[in-house]
Amino acid sequence: MPKIDLQLPTIQNWSCHNCGGCCRQHLIAITTEEKKRIDKQGWTAKDGIPADVNLVEKNPDSKTRPWRLGHQPDGACVFLQADGLCRIHAKFGEDAKPLACRLYPYAFHPMGSKITVGLRYSCPSVVANKGAPVSDQLKDLKKYAKGVVPDNYKQTLPPNVKPKETSLDWPDILRIVNALDASFEADDIPFTLQLLRAVSWVDLLAQSHFDKIKGARLTDLLELIVAAAEMEVDELSDEPPRVSRLGRVMFRLMISVYGRKETQQELDSPMKSRLLSFRATMKFAWGAGTTPELYELLPRVRFADIEAFDRGLPDGFEELFRRYLRMKIQGMHFCGAAYYGYPLTTGFYSLAMMVPVTLWLARWIAVGQEHDCVTQDDLELALTIADHHHGYSPVLGLGPFRKRIEYLHAFGDIPRLILKYTR
Numbered sequence: 001m002p003k004i005d006l007q008l009p010t011i012q013n014w015s016c017h018n019c020g021g022c023c024r025q026h027l028i029a030i031t032t033e034e035k036k037r038i039d040k041q042g043w044t045a046k047d048g049i050p051a052d053v054n055l056v057e058k059n060p061d062s063k064t065r066p067w068r069l070g071h072q073p074d075g076a077c078v079f080l081q082a083d084g085l086c087r088i089h090a091k092f093g094e095d096a097k098p099l100a101c102r103l104y105p106y107a108f109h110p111m112g113s114k115i116t117v118g119l120r121y122s123c124p125s126v127v128a129n130k131g132a133p134v135s136d137q138l139k140d141l142k143k144y145a146k147g148v149v150p151d152n153y154k155q156t157l158p159p160n161v162k163p164k165e166t167s168l169d170w171p172d173i174l175r176i177v178n179a180l181d182a183s184f185e186a187d188d189i190p191f192t193l194q195l196l197r198a199v200s201w202v203d204l205l206a207q208s209h210f211d212k213i214k215g216a217r218l219t220d221l222l223e224l225i226v227a228a229a230e231m232e233v234d235e236l237s238d239e240p241p242r243v244s245r246l247g248r249v250m251f252r253l254m255i256s257v258y259g260r261k262e263t264q265q266e267l268d269s270p271m272k273s274r275l276l277s278f279r280a281t282m283k284f285a286w287g288a289g290t291t292p293e294l295y296e297l298l299p300r301v302r303f304a305d306i307e308a309f310d311r312g313l314p315d316g317f318e319e320l321f322r323r324y325l326r327m328k329i330q331g332m333h334f335c336g337a338a339y340y341g342y343p344l345t346t347g348f349y350s351l352a353m354m355v356p357v358t359l360w361l362a363r364w365i366a367v368g369q370e371h372d373c374v375t376q377d378d379l380e381l382a383l384t385i386a387d388h389h390h391g392y393s394p395v396l397g398l399g400p401f402r403k404r405i406e407y408l409h410a411f412g413d414i415p416r417l418i419l420k421y422t423r
């Protein structure tokens with residue numbers, strides 16, 4: 001088997017703390033071979049499997065993984081024990097579990113001839129940076145990578161830099177990716193300023209033509225536009241940002257996607273799910289009255305109370321978002337093959353929008369919990385909810401969602417939304 005060249009993140013810790021969150025949050029799609037293995041394990045009620053639930057159900061959403069693990073009445077995986085451990089793991093060991101369960105929350109994405117390792121922030125231990133440094137986990141990661149990286153992997157096509165622009169080669173794409181990562185390296189510059197500058201220089205990048213700008217010339221261009229963005233966005237304005245009316249609608253429509261989690265009942269009835277989703281979308285487009293039910297952790301509160309909840313942010317917000325953005329950038333989890341084929345520029349705008357989206361969800365949690373201000377716990381919970389979809393919900397890859405990002409960018413609302421919700 002050829003050697004897999006893995007690139008590990010250097011800024012992230014993680015170990016599983018058995019909270020069972022992933023076993024409640026995710027639908028686990030499995031192959032027919034994995035189903036057969038589970039069938040052979042001979043599970044009975046004596047093992048604590050609740051009566052009248054299926055171990056495995058049909059998965060209509062995938063041809064390669066045509067089955068999924070069954071669920072208990074409360075929506076948790078059928079194999080989740082009350083102590084937060086997995087029954088399969090406890091009885092037969094880790095290797096007996098389906099691949100998706102062994103991999104979570106790791107994500108493996110192509111980066112030229114290498115495979116870069118990212119982490120999903122839908123896991124609370126990832127968000128809280130709890131556990132061993134990921135850079136120390138190479139042995140396990142190599143084992144997991146063998147399960148997902150094809151034996152004959154050489155490299156995939158690099159992402160386009162911007163819509164309709166012929167791709168640069170991987171070395172040039174990585175020059176841009178490294179410059180993006182470096183934009184968030186310093187921890188003595190306000191995070192909001194770093195993000196606004198990054199959006200600003202990505203805007204300048206989007207105006208460039210790359211037929212002759214490659215190699216050292218691209219490095220020179222990047223130095224120039226990063227310096228230009230620093231001059232253009234030299235400080236944070238005290239003026240309240242005026243987000244356009246349509247921009248506010250587009251933003252709320254994005255939140256209606258990021259804040260949504262289907263209940264077991266909805267999963268069992270796709271028609272009902274579509275109807276609830278349509279009603280929620282209408283409510284968010286309108287943006288008045290009370291919020292619709294999107295997810296049990298987001299209680300019904302007034303839209304106006306969320307908008308008015310302007311009471312500052314916890315001290316840890318800068319560290320959290322800096323690490324989050326850098327992990328997504330280093331993990332190539334914002335464009336190309338790992339992100340619905342988005343070009344690098346549009347993908348970065350989409351990633352930047354995760355900041356105001358998460359902060360809006362954090363306000364929603366804080367208002368619902370009657371907190372005096374957004375707490376670090378509110379913020380971390382909001383990020384687990386939002387990142388659950390980032391790069392995984394098919395709807396984010398569809399034309400209408402991409403159009404919302406492009407609209408927000410074209411009308412200059414992305415920096416305004418960032419400024420509005422990070423104040």
Ligand code: SF4
Pocket residue numbers: 015016017018019020021022023104105122123124125126
């Ligand atoms: S959500 Fe994270 S910490 Fe919790 S059980 Fe899953 S992997 Fe472990």
